[in-house]
Amino acid sequence: MSEGPKSWPVMSIAEAHARLTAPGAPFEIEEKVIRGIRTKVWKNAPPTLRHVFENGRAFGEREFMVYEDDRATYEGFGRAAVRLANRLTAEGVTKGDRVAVIMRNLPEWPVAFFAGIITGAIVTPLNAWWTGPELQYGLADSGSKVAIVDDERLERIAPHLDECPDLLRVLVTRLADAPADPRVQRLEDVIGPVNGWAALPVEPMPAVELGPEDDATILYTSGTTGRPKGALGTHRNMTSNIGAGGISVARNFLRAGEPIPVVDPKTAPQRTSLLVVPLFHATGLSATLGPTINAGGKIVLMRRWDAEPAMQLIEREKVNATGGVPTIAWQLIEHPARTKYDLSSLQSVTYGGAPSAPELVRKIPEVFPASAPGNGWGMTETTATFTSHLGKDYENRPESAGPAAPVGEMQIRDPADGVTVLAPGAVGELWVKGPQVVKLYWNKPEATAETFVDGWLRTGDLARIDEEGFLFIIDRAKDMLIRGGENIYCVEVENVLYDHPAVMDAALVGIPHKTLGEEPAAVVHLKPGGEATEQELRDLVRSRLAAFKVPVKVVFWPETLPRNANGKILKTELKKVFQEEPA
Structure with missing residues (x-):
């Protein structure tokens, strides 16, 4: 520098x-x-993401992605994305339909994303850390017609497919066993393995007109109501x-x-x-x-x-x-x-x-x-x-x-x-x-x-x-904390804690952490005669929400949580109970 x-x-x-x-x-x-x-x-x-895709493809045999033993060139990536786009079109995806992408960081992720983009779909990446019910909400809320997922995410959404009325097809990558559900097909049957993408035939892109103000993506961000909101x-x-x-x-x-x-x-x-x-x-x-x-x-x-x-x-x-x-x-x-x-x-x-x-x-x-x-x-x-x-x-x-x-x-x-x-x-x-x-x-x-x-x-x-x-x-100003880049809206976790029959009052606060920035911690007041352990409450949250939202600590408060004149819990006071044990 x-x-x-x-x-x-x-x-x-x-x-x-x-x-x-x-x-x-x-x-x-x-x-x-x-x-x-x-x-x-x-x-x-x-002007559009299709132009970005075409600009990238112009780099031809230059290496684009590396993942473990997989390597993809720009041309291989381009051929795989176009082939998948044409498959989506054959499945009935048209401009404005939603195509969900739910997988960890794999070379197939950008292929799935740009395949949806060049069909004119609104691509909807969902948080791969979400639980099955959270993913079901995202699929149903967005009205996704097709989901392109990896094996781990298929396992989470499989029990919820009937709760996603708009979802007609699931394409899954890196699946060890044959799909049991007729709605599910292997992505490799469409585009093959990563190291074989460059040998795919050249195909024309779907003929879809796209402009700068056309809808492209829905990215979900948690909301203070506790339900994620899709940012269009x-x-x-x-x-x-x-x-x-x-x-x-x-x-x-x-x-x-x-x-x-x-x-x-x-x-x-x-x-x-x-x-x-x-x-x-x-x-x-x-x-x-x-x-x-x-x-x-x-x-x-x-x-x-x-x-x-x-x-x-x-x-x-x-x-x-x-x-x-x-x-x-x-x-x-x-x-x-x-x-x-x-x-x-x-x-x-x-x-x-x-x-x-x-x-x-x-x-x-x-x-x-x-x-x-x-x-x-x-x-x-x-x-x-x-x-x-x-x-x-x-x-x-x-x-x-x-x-x-x-x-x-x-x-x-x-x-x-x-x-x-x-x-x-x-x-x-x-x-x-x-x-x-x-x-x-x-x-x-x-x-x-x-x-x-x-x-x-x-x-x-x-x-x-x-x-x-x-x-x-x-x-x-929003009641939110950020753990290592992940938004955690406190009310979402608090609502789960309130579902425990012994919990009368609950609040989630952020406690400092050197590398993650902050971590979630809960303060809970139990009902008279109510019983609950720290592990029990943490397990309850873990059963409902993604792991990063689970409180790292739960402290039991002996009385009703302190509030201001408007009834708002004074979280600045609650944070003090964690200050003697810095993360």
Whole structure:
């Protein structure tokens, strides 16, 4: 990472953005009217995800994905995706139908996603960590016609298929035994094994007209009601991350007074990323997969995150970038075997999705001298990245999430009225606007009306913005905690605890954790004469919800939980019971 001249920065954020977005510049901005709202957009971004797919396929025999012994080129990936798209069309999938993708990070995941995209479907990635009932809700709520899953997810949804009335077909990959249900078919019978994709015949893509404002994805985000909400995103939402990621890097060169390197993706060294966040997250899908394909990069996948195997992959595949949440960076830094491996190829360790200590910003370049730290802020509703914070800007403001990409706008409003815009430095509720903001919540008109107002997204985050436009997240107005990048809405867990016959009062709070950011912990008050053990309550939550939502601790409170005058539980008081035993 360059130290730049002593006068750093040589220009403001506003001046850097003005240069980078000027007419004729690579990041030129224009205005479009989208759903009646004038919106800044990237002029040169791919119009749709089909264009991203075609841009990637143009890299031909270049290697695209690596997973254990499987390796796929761009051409092999392209042939498999088109073949599967044509199969979906034969199954009756038409533009606007929902196609669910439910699997761990496998090479088949991007194939399933882009196959759905090029049929014109609204692709609906569901959280692979969800339980069977949670997955059934997502399939039924979205009205998915086809689900493309792996063997583990089939096992979870199989008992619930009759509760998904719109689901006509399930295609499953990596299944050991023959499917017992006639609705279920092997994906390999359509596209074959990964290492055979390049030998598939060339087929024409389905003839479907797609535009930037067409619906592309439904990504589920938990809701304060306890039921996940499907964020309906357009093709423009999904492709806007390509510009946002590129401009944040270019901005750093200008701020340092250095020329921006001219990079031709066709001839430049291929950039390799170790992807360890789930593809079903906006971060994995929108901020990583899409931009990587568009630029012809390589993605290395792991079955599950494990620091030492990750370091082996970084050395073997000469990985340039990794990250996702602070957990990953900390585990790489602190692993006792780190010095056994050549990690010198790492140029970028970035993260978001969880609180991170300023200490981490200093440790990354110290431990990985060729690597720059980075973080950012975004939500499922902003299709991942809305602000980016890299290099020296991050080192100088380690508690900030960075400035917004110049197509985005941010305001801090008075939480009391949701209208009054506060002055720089004042703390209030963060509202954002831009081409990254999704269209609405699927089948949730009331929640849509509350959250999306005249083109603005009410984020629920308490924040401040300094004079130069750097965002600082202060707290979450929504009752939510984030464990290693996974959103946990407290009411969802509390509702399960309340279902126990002995529980009178229950509250979920976040307790600090060095690598995960925070973990869920519960405080429970039992009914007179009621009995329950900590393990019993944790098992109850585990039986209903995904494992990451299970409280790591349960403390029994001797009386009714403390509340304010409005009856709201004082969670700040409850957190104190865990402070004597820090995680």
